[in-house]
Amino acid sequence: MDDLAGGLRPLSLLERVAAMEHPATLAELAAGSDVPRPTLHRWLSALVGAGLLQRSPDGRRYEIAPRASQLAFAILSNQPRAALRHDLLRKVVEAVGESCNLTVMHGAEVTYIDRVEAMWPLRITFQRGSRVPVHCSASGKLFLALMPQAKRDAVVRDLTFERFTDSTLADRDALLAEVATIRKQKYALDREEYLAGLVCLAVPVMQKIGRSPTCVAALAMQAPVSRLSCDQMLEKLPALQEAARALAGTLE
Amino acid sequence: MDDLAGGLRPLSLLERVAAMEHPATLAELAAGSDVPRPTLHRWLSALVGAGLLQRSPDGRRYEIAPRASQLAFAILSNQPRAALRHDLLRKVVEAVGESCNLTVMHGAEVTYIDRVEAMWPLRITFQRGSRVPVHCSASGKLFLALMPQAKRDAVVRDLTFERFTDSTLADRDALLAEVATIRKQKYALDREEYLAGLVCLAVPVMQKIGRSPTCVAALAMQAPVSRLSCDQMLEKLPALQEAARALAGTLE
DNA sequence: ACGAAAATTCCGAAAAACGGAACAGGATGG
DNA sequence: CCATCCTGTTCCGTTTTTCGGAATTTTCGT
Secondary structure, three states, rough: OOOHHHHHHHHHHHHHHHHHHOOEHHHHHHOOOOOOOOHHHHHHHHHHHHOOOEEEEEEOOOOOOOOHHHHHHHHOOOOOOOHHHHHHHHHHHHHHHHEEEEEEEEEEEEEEEEOOOOOOOOOOOOOOEEEEHHOHHHHHHHHHHHHOOOOOHHHHHOOOOOOOOOOOOOOHHHHHHHHHHHHHOOOOEEOOOOOOOOEEEEEEEEEEEEOOOEEEEOOOOOOOOOOOOHHHOOOOHHHHHHHHHHHHHHHO | OOOOOHHHHHHHHHHHHOOOOOOOHHHHHOOOOOHHHHHHHHHHHHHHOOOOOOEEEOOOOEEEEEHHHHHHHHHHOOOOHHHHHHHHHHHHHHHHOOOEEEEEEEEEEEEEEEEEOOOOOOOOOOOOOOOEEEOOOOOHHHHHHHHHHHHHHHHHHHHOOOOOOOOOOHHHHHHHHHHHHHHOOOOEEOOOOOOOEEEEEEEEEEEEEEEEEEEEEEEEEEEOOOOOOHHHHHHOHHHHHHHHHHHHHOOO
């Protein structure tokens, strides 16, 4: 696990903080490893100085800083590996016959990492940065369903529930009820909740972070409801789930 | 850009490789910086050894390796609390129509931990991490007002009361008098006390520490006095206070 | 096969990381 | 309210890396 050598050893701390559910205190980090406290303190200070971590407002904890998010996006959009993912995405688009996209959650929104259009010959439209609110997208609801409850509460508490269509979930209760169902089903639907006429089916891409499996990304298929009803879409579920497993494999 | 210090300096290479369209050769990386080749080679080897980079199939170039992708997903799926705070800040800026910032007190100064600019052509650009003396900012006076008396005395005793404008509070008595008022009002104003032409309204972000509620951060709105008088600013008080309540949730 | 450019290895000097011990400061419990 | 404990921070002599110019090997273009 901590096979980082030399000057990069502080990076193991970044990994551990990223794997934690709550921002960590120095003491918590000290408890989980045999690194002496002064060394830990020095490493954390270095990471803070580098802008990768920052102290939480109360000054006692360490949390992921913007520069780390930037780095993460840069890594994800980098070639060879992004190309691998893009190929897998293309294959699943071919298999299901509809456009697909890959998303991650960022703040209270869902960000597109990659997307392949069904009707077009392959074109690498990196809509990196396209963002959709979490309450009206299949991916977003899926992330909410699969994240630890504490985080979900923190996100849901501050949502504004902007309406986009007649079907957009209108309030906290409706969202939480659907999220409960989604958690059991392991997939999420968007029934024209963001764009009228557009339906969407999302499945999770799981990865072990720390010791527990986490939904790190979502693979979603979207189609005009005129071409595919929600029931018809569900027929594609196995294909999507297999593709999601393959995508998870590219992270090994 | 390359403000990474000490043992983390090799990380700048990871950032640069991630930012490149194509996998990089050592020579390309050498051309873009003044790091000697042997050092570059050593750093790259360290990153490869850590599993963050790998050599491309032709053995000549360096590209992102699986562990870096894992790290990236871990960072993004650990939704930074900072992102939630930033979202909330964006919303309150939208609501009040002026720039807002979030500050904490650090020593005898106030530090900006986040900031969102309003969409006005005329605006003052502060940046994250900027620090302002406690006696001439709305946030600072607010912190002083809401902290335990013993601590306030300790801080005030050592203040130097540097003057920035004609309105800057000039001495201990003036400051303590205003602080007494602020403690009752639960909000603080800065009437051009730091920058001429700039007024500011701050409200507390409260959080229970131990058993007593503490002002752990301040949410402040600032505007050119030419656009908003102090009275007009006070109309935004309820919006700010509600946002402050929401922000308290993101501070755990 | 030859020359040029890139990549890699060497190694002594220089710099930094290391971590035990001591210290500070706030929370906790009596 | 004060004593106590626990967390976080600083100190500093020792140890361990890192640094990078020069030399050496490998690769590539012609």
